[in-house]
Amino acid sequence: MTTIIDQRAYGTNAFVKYDYGMQIVMNAGSPCVEWSFHVKDLQKWLTTLEETMVREENAGNRRDLESMYFSLKAAHNRHLEQHKEIVTEAPTADDLLAYLADYAAAVGENRA
Secondary structure, eight states, X not given: OEEXXXXXXXXXXXXXXETTEEEEEEETTEEOOOOOOOHHHHHHHHHHHHHHHTTOOOHHHHHHXXXXXXXXXXXXXXXXHHHHHHHHHOXXXXXXXXXXXXXXXXXXXXXX
C-alpha cells in the first residue's frame, strides 16, 4: 500500500494506493471515504428518503435526511454518467452486450 498526500492552498488531499487502484481518504482538507453499493439499493434508498424526509417533524433530522438524499442523488447521477460512458465507449459489441445483460439483470425487478 502506498500513501499519497498532496498539500494545496484549499486543503490537503490524501490517497491510498492498493493493487486494484487508488482510493481517496481526504478531499480538500475534509476526511472522506470511498465506498460502493449496488444501484438497485441506491434507487430504493432514494425512494425511501423521498417519502420519509417530507414527514419528518424534527428540523434537524429532516436536514440530515435531506443531506443524505442529495448526497445519494449525486451518487446516482454519477452512476448514470458512468453508465452512459460505458454504453457509448464499450470496446467491443460483445463487451457491450455482456455489460447490458448483467446491468438489466441487476437492476431488474426479479433480482434480490
